[in-house]
Amino acid sequence: SAFVPSSVVFRHASGARGMVVGRHKNLALRNSVLGLKAADNSALVSWLEENGVKNSCTLTPEGLQASSDLKNGAEACSSSPKVYLTEATAKEALGSKIDELDTETAIALQLLLEKSKGSESFWAPWIATLPEADAFDVPFFWSADEKKFLEGTTVATEVEELEDALRDEFQQLQTAGWGEKFPDGSFTFENYAWAVC
8 A cells, every 4th residue: 555645747547646544534625625735846847757757747736637639648757666655665764663554544654754864855845835734724634723613413323433543542652652753742643644534
């Protein structure tokens, strides 16, 4: 299984960012829905091209648009496995202990680790295009005051169940010592929720 950073460029059929969204698909949205940070597009495109992604398209906040008319069957773009986050890249980054985790969690942990590296991360140009949690206009990331508007709805129940599940998952990861693999202050519930969602 792989999580494709270029999903920012190449939309998945699900309309979401891919693998990591899987179990939280009702509330977790990412770049393909929210769009890119416009200032980071050129660095992302350069990084993708430097790493074997070929494209005849323009990157927009809405997704990928052909930069000229394409003939039927013409290749608009192709991706390179070099830019994917996978179980293998998670294992390389975090060690063989990653085998104890499901694929989605392993990739979320690698994403969190790569984000904590800042510009030193191979994936920094892509990560720079991901919105911060406060940019998500989805109930999971709303403040407590905003969530009060949902009281008595099924959405409120789903948000609560998701948060409880993620908190339990995060606690299990902390207990298993995963926090030791991250720089001080970067392995927090908020950061983990961002990486998963």
